Amino acid sequence: MRVAFIGTGSMGSLLIEAFLRSGALLPQSICASNRSQSKTKLLAQRHPGLHVVRSNVEAVQGSKIIFLCVKPLDFSKVIAEITDALDEKQIIVSITSPVEVGILEQLTPAKVAKIVPSITHSVHSGSSLCIYGKRIRPEDRLLLEQLMSSISTPFTLKETETRIASDIASCGPAFMAYMLQLWAESAEELTGISREDALKLGSQMLLGTGKLLTEGGFTTNQLIDRVSVPGGVTAQGLAVLESGLRGVFDRLIEATHRKYDEDLSKLHTLFGPLSSTKNP
Numbered sequence: 702m703r704v705a706f707i708g709t710g711s712m713g714s715l716l717i718e719a720f721l722r723s724g725a726l727l728p729q730s731i732c733a734s735n736r737s738q739s740k741t742k743l744l745a746q747r748h749p750g751l752h753v754v755r756s757n758v759e760a761v762q763g764s765k766i767i768f769l770c771v772k773p774l775d776f777s778k779v780i781a782e783i784t785d786a787l788d789e790k791q792i793i794v795s796i797t798s799p800v801e802v803g804i805l806e807q808l809t810p811a812k813v814a815k816i817v818p819s820i821t822h823s824v825h826s827g828s829s830l831c832i833y834g835k836r837i838r839p840e841d842r843l844l845l846e847q848l849m850s851s852i853s854t855p856f857t858l859k860e861t862e863t864r865i866a867s868d869i870a871s872c873g874p875a876f877m878a879y880m881l882q883l884w885a886e887s888a889e890e891l892t893g894i895s896r897e898d899a900l901k902l903g904s905q906m907l908l909g910t911g912k913l914l915t916e917g918g919f920t921t922n923q924l925i926d927r928v929s930v931p932g933g934v935t936a937q938g939l940a941v942l943e944s945g946l947r948g949v950f951d952r953l954i955e956a957t958h959r960k961y962d963e964d965l966s967k968l969h970t971l972f973g974p975l976s977s978t979k980n981p
């Protein structure tokens with residue numbers, strides 16, 4: 702089975718590298734195209750056998766699954782290029798949240814899925830957000846989920862939930878890293894521990910917390926209760942977080958949704974009257 706990647710920038714190449722490392726795909730089964738040739742050439746040098754093609758149409762031809770890893774505003778151009786080369790047995794996978802499955806179904810004869818990945822897949826973890834179009838059969842879904850399971854935990858959701866789920870699963874690593882950074886800066890400033898050591902401790906703590914919440918059988922409340930004994934140090938810290946953080950996530954969600962709606966409006970202009978749904 703050949704799998705194509707159109708767009709080998711940050712996410713396209715991350716997915717290729719992760720699939721190769723997991724053994725789910727061999728270089729010979731991957732075909733890649735990118736607007737500028739330098740990125741695909743580099744991939745071919747690193748992974749002998751990986752097919753690099755000069756056009757997106759060539760990438761589509763003979764591929765069972767085609768990952769579209771371009772930015773939202775580049776979608777209409779790519780779709781216009783490849784649509785005549787696609788048939789109803791092929792599966793196109795959009796990795797970008799604002800491009801709607803229904804639009805891609807109207808513009809191409811292919812089966813359509815949206816799978817929003819996360820940088821965490823480069824270390825074979827995190828959730829991949831899966832939304833399936835009407836033409837996707839159970840066997841197609843199985844195929845996609847087998848592939849995505851090799852680098853992530855597939856999570857099926859409604860398209861209207863894509864934005865908020867992407868905030869958590871996909872933008873989340875940046876949000877968490879930012880908070881850790883602020884914490885480490887304060888730690889250095891107020892106590893003298895080096896920022897580097899504080900970051901090392903914090904990173905291991907995040908890893909362990911994630912494990913406790915996924916495989917360790919803890920809920921968030923149980924974890925808070927277990928660590929925070931009444932009258933203890935953790936309780937003092939939690940009280941500060943309660944007063945400072947409440948409301949922050951409301952504003953964060955409002956901001957990401959506002960930007961998403963702006964991107965959707967730009968896409969509506971590019972795709973014309975076909976584009977429809979807005980995020981709730």
Ligand SMILES: NC(=O)c1ccc[n+]([C@@H]2O[C@H](COP(=O)([O-])OP(=O)(O)OC[C@H]3O[C@@H](n4cnc5c(N)ncnc54)[C@H](OP(=O)(O)O)[C@@H]3O)[C@@H](O)[C@H]2O)c1
Pocket residue numbers: 707708709710711712713734735736737740757770771772773775778779796797798817818819820871
């Ligand atoms: N970054 C994340 O953590 C993340 C997570 C989930 C989803 N996403 C989504 O993934 C998508 C891609 O993001 P990215 O960070 O990978 O962007 P990126 O690094 O800019 O990569 C996009 C790639 O698409 C190529 N491209 C543009 N137009 C093309 C065309 N007509 N034909 C072939 N290739 C074309 C670009 O080529 P050039 O080399 O010529 O510029 C570039 O290499 C975005 O929609 C983003 O929302 C990102």
